[in-house]
Amino acid sequence: MTTTSTTPAITTTPRATARRERAAPGPIPTGRLLTVELRKTFDTRSGFWLMASIAILSVLATIAAIVFVPRDELTYETLAAVVGTPMAVILPMIAVLSVTSEWSQRTALTTFTLVPNRSRVVAAKATVTIAVGVAAMLTALAVGALGNLVGSAVAGIDPVWNVSVVQFSQVVLAAEVGMMMGFMLGVILRNSPGAIVGYFVYALVIHGVSAALAGSQEWWADNGAWFDLNWAAGRLYEGTLTGEMWAQLGVTAAIWLLIPLAVGLRFLLRSEIK
């Protein structure tokens, strides 16, 4: 039980003075917020398995590739692409949940009472999300490399290392775009199922509609990449981008990510937390 006052006269006086004399505690450093937010992405069952599934699916995808991909096509590029596919689905979910779980699980009540400056918390979440994305892609790179060595050995061929640093950086950027899309939807909707559905509408439905439109409509085929982030970011997987392609990526990212994120943040910072 507790140390409540059976002898109040003795315990009361010194602590009462101690309370009066104490100094205001120092501010919460940003590094601490980052480690706390990182911990919060791992420490739930769903968070843990999302993270674990990155490693598990990478390994499974690599094994599948070694088994099913024809020998002459078994290059590092192929393996990296195979390993990267599950990432494209899981990473945005991690980004979504890092924001929405605070509302869906109502932990925002505690989080923002411990750190009243909401923008600091959201900035820490965004930083952690980006870092997790890079770490996950590096994991994919490592698993792919291992798979390439094993696969080549099994196939009895020399391993082909055909992924450049530039290519890898582009793939990481593409993954980060997907994560930021999830993060933005999380900030706007602040509801886990809603934001997850929203992400798949964006990634599958809108993507599909845009692709179909490009197939039937000439103007969209020529100019759609200025409006469709999926389209503009999808090129990051394909190789070198021209200046125009980078510009299209920038424009679509502003339309799809930055503007909605800015609007969503405004609401999030002022919203009532219940």
Place this chain on the structure above:
Amino acid sequence: MIEFEVLTKRYGGFTAVDQVTFTAAPGRVTGFLGPNGAGKSTTMRVMVGLTEPSAGSARILGRRFADLTNPGREVGVLLDASAQHAGRTGREVLTIAQRTMGLPAALVDEMLARVSLTPEEAGRRVRHYSLGMRQRLGIATALIGDPEVLALDEPANGLDPAGIRWMRDLLRGFADDGGTVLLSSHLLHEIEVVADDIVVIGNGRIVAQGTKQELLASAGTLVRAADLGALVRALEADGLTASVADGAVFAGADVSTVSRAAFAAGIAITELRTADGAGLEEMFLELTADSQRDHRGGTAA
């Protein structure tokens, strides 16, 4: 110390909190009493910056909550024990608070022991917790930063009688050590047994506030006699307020005044005492009923 100054919160045309002004003083337990929906929780959310007030302010230790550099070290807050991540273990919930505040890790076990959560229970996920266990975990989170101020919204919900007793002792000890306690509840008894000061809120407005003694004194006297009607007439003839409830008369005066009035009227009384608990309850119901319905017959207040 917590100070509310003409705090008002409006939602469209609805005023949830209406010009609430009161102070929770250090060394005292301040009970914040009101029926459900009276505006207690909204007031507390405004206090910690989760809700923006329409007017007025709330200050803790002389500062706005947003200006506290590490609030968990100065104010322990428990707004809703069910607002904890169901997928985290109890220990993890507490660890996050400990890390955010920058406290030594050993405090986690110390706090778990202090709120009587066993290591086995602390290792379970919160989804398997009873409301009482969540309350204990929430209180551990509020206490871990060794704050000067405690603000708890309905902390006794879901606690068993032993738990309620434990909570009462804890709050008493905290205030006796010089801390400030703001305790909200819709249950009169809970507030009455532990609070030094009581603030009663109804429909967003403060309808009564003062020390418990003041409010009890104003609750008057309970008196019984064979002929209640004659007793009421005698008391009213002396200018006292009197109402009949549960086969007794509640009079708005102290015991000796009521006794003299009955004696002067020649009425033999069968019982005469301070209307303590029952009186405060009467007052609570009366005050909150008054604030909910504009006009109601004038009975003892």
